[in-house]
Amino acid sequence: MTTTATTARERMLLAKDAARSIGLLSDERKRAALLAIADAIVAAASEIEAANADDLARGRATGMATGLQDRLRLDAPRIAALAAAVRDIADLPDPVGRVLDTRTLPSGVELTKVAVPFGVVGSIYEARPNVTVDIAALALRSGNAVVLRGGTAAESTNSALVRAMRGALAEQGLDPEAIQTVDEFGREGAKDLMQARGIVDVLVPRGSAQLIETVVTESSVPVIETGAGVVHIVLDATAPLDWARDIVVNAKVQRPSVCNAVETVLVVRDAAPRVVGPVVAALQEKGVVIHGDPEIAALASDVVPATDEDWSTEYLGLEIAMRVVDDLDGALDHIRRYSTHHTESIVTEDDANAERFLAEVDSAVVMANASTRFTDGGEFGFGAEVGISTQKLHARGPMGLSELTSTKWLARGAGQVRA
Amino acid sequence: MTTTATTARERMLLAKDAARSIGLLSDERKRAALLAIADAIVAAASEIEAANADDLARGRATGMATGLQDRLRLDAPRIAALAAAVRDIADLPDPVGRVLDTRTLPSGVELTKVAVPFGVVGSIYEARPNVTVDIAALALRSGNAVVLRGGTAAESTNSALVRAMRGALAEQGLDPEAIQTVDEFGREGAKDLMQARGIVDVLVPRGSAQLIETVVTESSVPVIETGAGVVHIVLDATAPLDWARDIVVNAKVQRPSVCNAVETVLVVRDAAPRVVGPVVAALQEKGVVIHGDPEIAALASDVVPATDEDWSTEYLGLEIAMRVVDDLDGALDHIRRYSTHHTESIVTEDDANAERFLAEVDSAVVMANASTRFTDGGEFGFGAEVGISTQKLHARGPMGLSELTSTKWLARGAGQVRA
Numbered sequence: 001m002t003t004t005a006t007t008a009r010e011r012m013l014l015a016k017d018a019a020r021s022i023g024l025l026s027d028e029r030k031r032a033a034l035l036a037i038a039d040a041i042v043a044a045a046s047e048i049e050a051a052n053a054d055d056l057a058r059g060r061a062t063g064m065a066t067g068l069q070d071r072l073r074l075d076a077p078r079i080a081a082l083a084a085a086v087r088d089i090a091d092l093p094d095p096v097g098r099v100l101d102t103r104t105l106p107s108g109v110e111l112t113k114v115a116v117p118f119g120v121v122g123s124i125y126e127a128r129p130n131v132t133v134d135i136a137a138l139a140l141r142s143g144n145a146v147v148l149r150g151g152t153a154a155e156s157t158n159s160a161l162v163r164a165m166r167g168a169l170a171e172q173g174l175d176p177e178a179i180q181t182v183d184e185f186g187r188e189g190a191k192d193l194m195q196a197r198g199i200v201d202v203l204v205p206r207g208s209a210q211l212i213e214t215v216v217t218e219s220s221v222p223v224i225e226t227g228a229g230v231v232h233i234v235l236d237a238t239a240p241l242d243w244a245r246d247i248v249v250n251a252k253v254q255r256p257s258v259c260n261a262v263e264t265v266l267v268v269r270d271a272a273p274r275v276v277g278p279v280v281a282a283l284q285e286k287g288v289v290i291h292g293d294p295e296i297a298a299l300a301s302d303v304v305p306a307t308d309e310d311w312s313t314e315y316l317g318l319e320i321a322m323r324v325v326d327d328l329d330g331a332l333d334h335i336r337r338y339s340t341h342h343t344e345s346i347v348t349e350d351d352a353n354a355e356r357f358l359a360e361v362d363s364a365v366v367m368a369n370a371s372t373r374f375t376d377g378g379e380f381g382f383g384a385e386v387g388i389s390t391q392k393l394h395a396r397g398p399m400g401l402s403e404l405t406s407t408k409w410l411a412r413g414a415g416q417v418r419a
Numbered sequence: 420m421t422t423t424a425t426t427a428r429e430r431m432l433l434a435k436d437a438a439r440s441i442g443l444l445s446d447e448r449k450r451a452a453l454l455a456i457a458d459a460i461v462a463a464a465s466e467i468e469a470a471n472a473d474d475l476a477r478g479r480a481t482g483m484a485t486g487l488q489d490r491l492r493l494d495a496p497r498i499a500a501l502a503a504a505v506r507d508i509a510d511l512p513d514p515v516g517r518v519l520d521t522r523t524l525p526s527g528v529e530l531t532k533v534a535v536p537f538g539v540v541g542s543i544y545e546a547r548p549n550v551t552v553d554i555a556a557l558a559l560r561s562g563n564a565v566v567l568r569g570g571t572a573a574e575s576t577n578s579a580l581v582r583a584m585r586g587a588l589a590e591q592g593l594d595p596e597a598i599q600t601v602d603e604f605g606r607e608g609a610k611d612l613m614q615a616r617g618i619v620d621v622l623v624p625r626g627s628a629q630l631i632e633t634v635v636t637e638s639s640v641p642v643i644e645t646g647a648g649v650v651h652i653v654l655d656a657t658a659p660l661d662w663a664r665d666i667v668v669n670a671k672v673q674r675p676s677v678c679n680a681v682e683t684v685l686v687v688r689d690a691a692p693r694v695v696g697p698v699v700a701a702l703q704e705k706g707v708v709i710h711g712d713p714e715i716a717a718l719a720s721d722v723v724p725a726t727d728e729d730w731s732t733e734y735l736g737l738e739i740a741m742r743v744v745d746d747l748d749g750a751l752d753h754i755r756r757y758s759t760h761h762t763e764s765i766v767t768e769d770d771a772n773a774e775r776f777l778a779e780v781d782s783a784v785v786m787a788n789a790s791t792r793f794t795d796g797g798e799f800g801f802g803a804e805v806g807i808s809t810q811k812l813h814a815r816g817p818m819g820l821s822e823l824t825s826t827k828w829l830a831r832g833a834g835q836v837r838a
Contacts, residue, residue: 024778109789118811216639220636223641246836347834358831365827367830368830368832371835391641392825393825396826407816410777412787416789417669417790417792
């Protein structure tokens with residue numbers, strides 16, 4: 001399914017128009033559409049692989065980093081995994097139509113607050129073709145049309161994926177214009193998308209901190225800010241050594257490249273002589289480089305001196321910053337200054353300190369005695385994850401399908417007027 | 420209570436700092452703070468009246484319209500009403516700490532999603548001193564600090580009100596920096612407020628469509644868009660005449676200057692010969708000027724020919740636009756094109772048409788057989804109204820205190836790590 005629209009704006013208007021019919025679909029038809037999309041992706045696997053080979057060749061020719069090439073690569077197993085993820089989303093409960101509130105006014109007018117689709121969801125992301133399919137599937141499952149901007153590095157791959165998905169919609173008798181890409185319009189397309197207030201209802205950027213910052217700053221469309229995580233763990237005076245070691249190592253090492261991985265460990269001074277040595281040793285055993293302040297360096301070996309910059313660095317790799325603080329107040333001060341308000345955890349046996357930490361830390365997820373890696377839509381039981389919101393408006397923390405809906409008040413009367 | 424801060428940014432940072440202690444206050448202390456504010460406003464009445472006289476004199480000297488002068492004026496009864504409104508807000512239930520979700524993860528980690536204050540609420544509004552008190556009281560009741568920008572025309576009045584409110588906080592042993600104004604920094608102050616991302620958590624503009632448009636466009640702080648209402652009523656083929664007449668007259672005449680007043684009536688052609696005459700006559704009897712299309716003009720007398728501009732005009736006065744449409748589809752098309760997504764209502768005895776209208780109209784409040792004047796926080800039973808959101812993110816329709824809160828996930832574990 002190709003489109004006749006020749007500008008980014010025209011495509012977005014087609015998406016807005018398609019959103020009307022998509023928004024009224026039954027649960028069953030949306031589910032069927034997603035299953036058809038999954039099948040279409042598998043059926044188009046060789047076309048998708050060929051397009052992906054083009055993107056990869058272009059990437060190698062322009063010196064793309066090996067890590068980025070790996071994120072861009074789609075082979076048969078990865079394509080099968082994409083389709084499987086769409087089937088999982090198909091099986092999630094429909095978030096549209098949930099009744100969120102009911103009231104009968106004194107005049108007898110009956111009010112019902114229901115969940116409705118946003119309309120058009122936009123996404124700007126970097127060369128990860130899986131996001132193309134993921135966001136499109138999540139948007140459609142929640143009754144929305146979608147406008148994608150996935151970056152020029154993955155343009156051929158994204159185009160093949162979008163073609164397959166649009167074909168599946170048409171085959172199901174649905175409006176294929178509900179899935180749009182503006183990739184081929186380059187930076188202008190991204191700009192048009194960010195300025196499409198009144199056409200696009202919400203924009204979800206996914207990618208580096210810099211990409212998200214650009215979108216938040218330049219967009220007049222409402223944005224849900226996701227992702228960046230300078231995540232802290234505090235080892236309190238009473239932190240049990242085994243919990244401290246297990247939680248820090250798990251939070252750093254289990255998957256270092258993601259936003260819920262810990263980046264800074266703050267050790268309360270009373271605990272430092274007891275815990276710093278063993279925690280550092282356990283991290284170093286897993287290959288983690290320690291950036292520590294002088295007190296950390298005095299209690300462990302092979303510590304790289306931490307600079308001011310380390311406290312605001314999201315390493316996303318096998319590096320960690322460590323610092324000794326006076327007490328819980330010192331830890332809270334540090335977090336207030338450097339946190340990106342994603343996830344923070346305290347390890348403590350002192351219930352009062354745990355509850356104070358939970359109450360006072362201003363982050364999307366605040367934990368006591370658990371690994372920060374639990375901040376995840378899948379772990380929270382949402383079945384899918386749209387992203388992890390680090391803003392306070394609309395959604396905060398892991399977002400599931402219901403965060404891609406808005407609400408509407410329905411009022412049913414019998415001629416009532418206001419007195 | 421005066422502040423030592425000499426720039427808008429310094430004041431906002433003081434507000435952010437104050438938000439920490441305000442956010443942790445108990446229900447009882449917040450209630451007491453609001454009652455103290457109400458008392459302080461009454462006690463400062465003569466000072467406030469004097470400051471208001473200065474603003475009014477300046478307004479008259481610079482040719483301020485009489486209507487604006489009236490909105491700016493504060494006399495003893497209006498000051499008493501302001502204090503009474505604060506007492507009403509004091510009596511509302513605390514929106515902070517509500518448990519919105521609980522989950523136990525397979526690992527045994529216990530999750531609780533709770534309502535928390537935003538932190539710092541900003542508001543930009545026009546020369547209405549009542550908003551100064553209203554927004555400050557709503558923000559504090561929901562545990563937030565507040566930064567106000569009320570326009571230079573009301574600067575002296577707002578300053579006197581803010582002084583009284585800050586004094587009340589100090590007297591209660593609370594941080595007076597929780598209430599800030601940036602009025603004296605003029606347009607630069609407003610600009611600093613709109614760019615205070617990371618300091619101010621949400622910005623609520625209140626005033627003209629133009630003011631709201633400016634804030635939405637220029638702000639990097641997340642905005643809740645409120646207000647503008649090009650509100651429609653559809654008279655369907657089966658509309659009972661008495662309902663049609665009562666609802667249209669009530670929606671236009673009961674309080675024409677507000678956003679939930681109707682601006683355009685769409686009459687389905689089959690109903691036109693039966694309803695247009697009587698509805699127009701009833702409106703004209705109340706002094707309403709009718710801007711009608713040729714079909715309306717043919718069915719009634721004294722109809723001013725409608726221009727294209729009328730369809731997107733929010734008259735906010737005793738004027739109304741009327742048009743005949745082919746059928747329900749024609750009405751839906753018109754609404755899609757011209758609505759500001761605030762409130763629309765259909766008058767009909769056809770249940771299928773009513774339900775189709777409720778499902779398909781994309782507005783904050785969609786009604787069947789009721790006056791659009793019901794779209795109001797007070798009418799909905801919220802006890803107070805922060806504004807009426809016309810956007811889809813975070814809040815839609817009348818906003819109560821709970822819309823001034825965000826959420827936070829608390830996780831309580833016993834050393835769990837992710838597998």
